[in-house]
Amino acid sequence: MAGDFQDELAFAHELADLADAVTLPAFHRGLDVETKEDGTPVTAADREAERVMRAAIRARFPGHAVLGEEDGLDGPEGAPTWILDPIDGTKNFITGMPVYGTLIALQVEGEGVVGVCSAPALGTRWDGVAGGGARQDGRPIRVSDVTRLAEAQVCFGGLNYFADRGLLGVVERLATQTGRQRGFGDFWQHCLVASGHVEAALEAAVSLWDLAAIQVIVEAAGGRFTSLAGERTASGGDTISSNGHLHEAALALVGDASTGA
Secondary structure, three states, X not given: OOOOOHHHHHHHHHHHHHXXXXXXXXXXXXXXXXXXXXXXXXXXXXXXXXXXXXXXXXHHOOOOEEEEXXXXXXXXXXXXXXXXXXXXXXXXXXXXXXXXXXXXXXXXXXXXEEEEEEEOOOOEEEEEEOOOEXXXXXXXXXXXXXXXXXXXEEEEOXXXXXXXXXXXXXXXXHHHHOOEEEOOOHHHHHHHHHOOOOOEEEXXXXXXXXXXXXXXXHHHOOOEEEOOOOOOOOOOOOEEEEOOOOHHHHHHHHHHHHHOO
């Protein structure tokens, strides 16, 4: 879905500023960490960042819905929906690793139209608009032109998630047929794809709020974004982003490894 959406993009940056003002002062500070029902950690900064963003959305767009990692979904059914991950990479945040980010997306009729990823501890931010290009810190970005897996750099999220799903063969197959491999994980690996520094990035266990903004950014930068089964979606539970040129070749290896072929 192409459109202007510049006002919504500007507002998403305002939301990112609000979240940064919560998370960055808390980074490298003593944190009270709780464990949610799904076994993942959460801090007061996660909850407060989502709270301030939700409040701003309600004030600016009272007819919109909001889906956040911490407080779920509220708002009218079928309305434009803001999808928030207040801190993607909470475990990094807790342990003092600067690779954490706030992810903000807007979906209209189920299609992502705006995506912002702010990484304040890294001092950088990415954004994208459907049909309108992607940027890093205001500069246009584009996926790489690499077309051969043998020359590609590929990144993976947590290997334990691949192991839990019986997909370590996917990692092994891609590791032996690509030029370079790294385990950056979380939002950063996909933003590296969008910025042209990495050719593909894979994750085996992710949620919609982890991916909605990233999908918009990667696609706006000229890349492709699908589930490991090849479906164009941010809600498939797993994902592969790429520069597009070698997406089908990577998917073929994923399929072969998944089936033991």
